[in-house]
Amino acid sequence: MITRLKGFARFWYDFFVGDDWTVAVGVVLALAATYALSVAGVNAWWITPAAVLILLAASVRRAARSRN
Amino acid sequence: MNSAALFLTVFLACAVEAVEATTVVLAMGTARDWRSALSGVAAGLLLLVAVVAVLGPAISAVPLDALRLLVGGVLLIFGLQWLRKAVLRASGHKALHNEDAVFRQQLAAAQSASAGGRGLVPDWYGFTVVFKSVVLEGLEVVFIAVTFGANAHDVPVAAVAALIAILVVAGVGAVVRAPLSRVPENTMKFAVGVMLCAFGTFWGAEGAGVSWPGADLAIVVLVLLYGCVAVMLAAALRDRSKASS
Numbered sequence: 456m457i458t459r460l461k462g463f464a465r466f467w468y469d470f471f472v473g474d475d476w477t478v479a480v481g482v483v484l485a486l487a488a489t490y491a492l493s494v495a496g497v498n499a500w501w502i503t504p505a506a507v508l509i510l511l512a513a514s515v516r517r518a519a520r521s522r523n
Numbered sequence: 524m525n526s527a528a529l530f531l532t533v534f535l536a537c538a539v540e541a542v543e544a545t546t547v548v549l550a551m552g553t554a555r556d557w558r559s560a561l562s563g564v565a566a567g568l569l570l571l572v573a574v575v576a577v578l579g580p581a582i583s584a585v586p587l588d589a590l591r592l593l594v595g596g597v598l599l600i601f602g603l604q605w606l607r608k609a610v611l612r613a614s615g616h617k618a619l620h621n622e623d624a625v626f627r628q629q630l631a632a633a634q635s636a637s638a639g640g641r642g643l644v645p646d647w648y649g650f651t652v653v654f655k656s657v658v659l660e661g662l663e664v665v666f667i668a669v670t671f672g673a674n675a676h677d678v679p680v681a682a683v684a685a686l687i688a689i690l691v692v693a694g695v696g697a698v699v700r701a702p703l704s705r706v707p708e709n710t711m712k713f714a715v716g717v718m719l720c721a722f723g724t725f726w727g728a729e730g731a732g733v734s735w736p737g738a739d740l741a742i743v744v745l746v747l748l749y750g751c752v753a754v755m756l757a758a759a760l761r762d763r764s765k766a767s768s
Binding site for chain 2: 470471472473474475478479482483486487489490493494498499500502503504507508510511512514515516518519
């Protein structure tokens with residue numbers, strides 16, 4: 456039973472988070488910062504696109520290094 | 524959101540997943556037993572319909588801002604996964620997805636697996652392999668179609684795009700009876716990764732309270748920005764690995 460539950464959790468983790476968990480954490484932090492600034496009255500539309508570019512570059516660079 | 528952009532994104536994403544599932548169905552049908560393979564398809568589709576029936580109304584019940592923040596965030600994480608893999612493939616750091624190779628592997632595994640049926644299914648191995656493939660690839664299709672449709676307030680367009688993509692790919696697969704290796708799958712995955720990231724960014728930030736400059740036009744700018752950066756990243760990684768070898 457425990458093994459099946461672990462397998463089920465593993466499947467959804469792989470489905471949504473994938474190979475690099477830092478990407479998921481980075482997206483959550485970027486959206487949280489955007490929300491916090493919006494509540495403070497700042498239209499911080501640029502945070503998420505900037506975070507996406509940084510996260511993508513860092514993630515592929517890390518993956519390429521580990522494969523070299 | 525533009526219906527054409529919604530249609531195109533869902534169509535491309537669903538076509539890519541359908542190509543992968545079709546390869547497995549063809550391999551199992553060819554090497555094992557067509558009736559069991561097609562039963563696996565039917566059982567997988569039934570499960571996916573049940574998932575849509577539960578997920579669709581549940582998603583529609585969430586308030587729009589919360590839905591956009593949650594779904595946008597998940598789509599963005601999902602899209603970054605696709606784009607990351609696409610950049611690594613394009614730069615030679617990950618093997619390109621090759622339907623011919625997948626077909627040969629599946630065929631070899633199917634030919635060496637033991638025979639035997641259960642209940643109404645004459646070949647249990649073929650049935651379970653096809654069922655798993657249809658469900659796994661189909662879950663991504665369902666997730667993309669339902670979230671795009673709900674966020675864009677246009678579930679019918681998303682559903683039609685998904686259905687047409689699946690019918691086209693399955694139809695071509697049935698006619699040629701061979702893996703659809705001519706479909707530019709890796710390029711399509713690259714494009715879908717860019718689009719998922721762009722829409723995920725747009726909806727996620729909007730749900731977090733952002734008002735985008737240029738309104739919906741911001742999606743086009745995001746697609747261009749992410750597309751250009753991803754192409755440049757792939758080129759830079761390719762150049763670096765050539766220089767070091």
